[in-house]
Amino acid sequence: MKLARPFFEQKTLTVARELLGCFLIRRLGRGMMRAQIIETEAYGGLKDKASHAHRGRTKRNEVMFGSAGRAYVYLIYGKYYCFNVVTEKKSSPAAVLVRGVKIDGQKIIGPGRVCRALSINAGLNNLDLLNHHELWLERGALVRPKIKKMPRVGIDYAEEYKNKLWRFLLAD
DNA sequence: TATTTGATTCTT
């Protein structure tokens, strides 16, 4: 079942937790890929010094200021793409980064690797995941999975926000 | 206009 708007409008930490076990579906021509989300990170609001939205609206991050349920895709280090899902109401810029998935039983760890595996690039930035036939999200199992919390990766500059346990993983 | 940077990954 496709995830709907109210799901994405929840608090970012809630969405980050509840996306674990859900499926990211990618359709490419005749082919279809089904990726189970196994690792996420929350990037919340204007205060979070690790968030792209921390210093206000820019060309890159403007999607985070839009409606929940859209894709925020950006290029990092000139080489890799990162895929995020926008959360919360329009006035509250926030997103959840998908850091790891499982496709056909194979773990793909790292946001750049996830995008490479699913052919996600900047052309998909700002697409509405609720109303799209090439990329969308579906609910996982109804039972609550066991979840691990950890500090986020690659944000040493984020001062008092760098040790927040806003990284979530499915416990194996 | 010029310089720096980065929610990473791969090679040495």
Added chain:
DNA sequence: AGAATCAAATAT
């Protein structure tokens, strides 16, 4: 431990 690589953010 260091390099790759570039669009966008920040500094000038």
